[in-house]
Amino acid sequence: MNVAILISGTGSVMQAILQHFAICDKLKKITFFVITNNPNALGINKALQLGFKTITINHKDYKTRLDFDNALNAKLNDLQIDFVVLAGFMRILTPNFVSCWSGKMVNTHPSLLPAFKGAHAVKDAIDYGVKITGTTVHWVSPDVDAGKIIAQDFVFIETEETEESLHAKIKQKEQILYPKVLQSLLLAK
Numbered sequence: 001m002n003v004a005i006l007i008s009g010t011g012s013v014m015q016a017i018l019q020h021f022a023i024c025d026k027l028k029k030i031t032f033f034v035i036t037n038n039p040n041a042l043g044i045n046k047a048l049q050l051g052f053k054t055i056t057i058n059h060k061d062y063k064t065r066l067d068f069d070n071a072l073n074a075k076l077n078d079l080q081i082d083f084v085v086l087a088g089f090m091r092i093l094t095p096n097f098v099s100c101w102s103g104k105m106v107n108t109h110p111s112l113l114p115a116f117k118g119a120h121a122v123k124d125a126i127d128y129g130v131k132i133t134g135t136t137v138h139w140v141s142p143d144v145d146a147g148k149i150i151a152q153d154f155v156f157i158e159t160e161e162t163e164e165s166l167h168a169k170i171k172q173k174e175q176i177l178y179p180k181v182l183q184s185l186l187l188a189k
């Protein structure tokens with residue numbers, strides 16, 4: 001089975017997934033490809049150091065969102081990808097692209113959805129004053145952060161919490177929850 005992990009940034013969640021799958025014998029039949037839209041993504045080096053192939057499709061090379069999504073889709077098809085894992089991929093995908101991968105694409109989001117959708121979920125949770133937030137693994141649907149929820153875990157928000165400290169706590173949870181969820185989804189295939 002071929003699995004694409006899509007990243008845009010530091011790739012700590014991607015790293016946890018790759019490391020989890022590398023130590024689990026049953027999962028070694030899965031081939032991972034790391035794809036990024038950001039040529040400067042720190043996650044590229046993390047993936048290379050772990051011995052994985054990385055591919056950059058710079059969204060700035062495409063005039064429209066649709067053009068970028070078409071290029072991404074073509075690459076996924078070339079690589080005969082069976083399943084797509086979004087791990088800090090900071091691009092909104094067009095509904096056409098999403099429907100091509102319906103039931104075969106998941107995401108992790110740093111809040112307890114349906115609360116705090118969007119790119120500023122961690123800050124929004126602090127600003128709103130909630131005392132508990134967390135992470136959600138969900139299927140990707142055309143509406144952003146609205147697909148069916150697969151799994152969640154929570155963290156407490158302390159009084160002196162900053163966006164940075166809270167996101168670090170949430171990422172720790174994501175690094176445990178997401179690989180586990182992927183293991184059960186991919187083994188069932």
Ligand code: GRF
Pocket residue numbers: 007008009010011012013014043087088089108109110170171174
């Ligand atoms: C995670 O918090 C994920 O939920 C969000 O982006 C972050 C990715 O972090 N979508 P990293 O790039 O894996 O460190």
